[in-house]
Amino acid sequence: MSEETTTKTSYHIPVGPIHPALKEPVYFEFELSGERIIDVTVKLGHVHRGVEWAGMRRNPIQVLYLAERICGICSYCHPAAFTLAVENAADIKVPERAEYLRVIQAELERICSHMLWAGVAAHEIGFDTVLYFTWQIREKALDLTEYLTGNRVTKGIMTIGGIRRDITSDMLPRVKRDMQFFKDNFEKLRHIFLDDKTVKMRSQNAGILKKDDAIKLCAVGPTTRASGVKKDVRTGESYFAYGDLDVKCITPKDLTGTVNGDVYDRIIQRLLEVKQAIELIEQCIDEMPAGDIVSEPKIPKLMNQIKKVEGEGVGRHEAPRGEVIHYVKLDGKSDHPYTWKVRAPTYNNILPWIPMLKGEQIADIPIVAASTDPCMSCTNRVAVVKDSKRYELTKEQLHKLSIEKTRRLMK
């Protein structure tokens, strides 16, 4: 077929909100020319659950368990950020041992999350043997989580002013043994992901996010670090025990010497972070001081203290997917928070999809989209995305819209 006879008009493909290829509801609209993607529109807001509203009708201790249920995989980092926000507002000091224990839990969650992601990424490119291999390692991490916290997924370990369970000396051999297991298997996993031709073929030069774009679009976590931006809350802000530990902001440059910002770099980035997490847990176990694990063991007394506080606090935590921010305002009258606002990391990592996907092929969509480790249910807040313009609805606007709809229906 000659150049003149080909039709040059592009066509649209809508994908989602409910689609077999997607694990969570999100709506894409692709503008395609043949196999190439010319433009992408992302629409969110399909799983808004009103978690923040529910949180404003509960006391901070109850909100901890509600925050845990924002996301199944990040079931530690949301209560952690909420606790940091309340501690910031109420000026509660945390015992030093609890700070170290908090780091151990946070890094264990990072191992679980990145292992799960590595499996999903392998599954997206059709390499299912690696999916089973990584999830076998993850199973060990989940067993360790169950041993340390009492449950596999909803850990319920965080509390305001400390942590709920201690790691006693008789538990340490098990932790050390599992860390050795992760280290042994990490080498194998590194070899599979970094040297295998199948993975390289699909991930190198796919879904490139340039450093400028990453900064401009405020990408967070491994997504931005894989593009060479040194952004990490663990090094940027001293919280938990990260100030005492040897934490470096790592980028793929540490291993390969160059930063391309492609899917391959994001794989390297996450694998390096797993290694860093193992090292951090080992460091914590060695350096952990003895002492209390909660500042105030009597919860009613703690609640009375929080009840009197009038002020606001911000909690920032480096979740496996990036920076999670919780904002809490306490009014000093009731024991419920006056306001609670959550910003999950995927919220920032949605817009980088647009530069990543432009110019790619349709078959690359799953792996490129999965490379930012998206979590839709965490992301859906009051923000409304319509025609790729983001805006938030105020009460008056919502009311107006509601009246308009009623009028429309009456006609």
Added chain:
Amino acid sequence: MRFSMLSSVFAQMFKKPWTNKFPAKYAPSNTTQFLKDVKDGKAEIIPPIPPEKGFRGKIQYDKEKCIGCKLCIKYCPCEAIEFKPKEKKIKIYLARCCFCSQCNDVCPTNCLTMGEEFLLADADPYSKDLIVE
């Protein structure tokens, strides 16, 4: 290297799978019939992997120790606990419970503990097994 997983795949063919085949090796076509057979001793349930020490399972309630202070009701995140004003005791609906063990922490007399039982699925949320009192 092209086939880095190949050795693991071949090795796996001769290994026992990691999965514990609970409750039976093959999914029974009729669950009620299977449970009946187990009762009659015709079939056997492959036991689940026991939970770790400190697992948060079904709540155990020591009624004698309870003083009716209502603290657990105040701190329960999912409002699963009901107060019985006549007896001054509590009633826990496990269908609403999220197994966080917060009530265990606030209880001044330690009358609540977490058990190890976790097979609590039931068609009726108000069945006898799902109410602790």
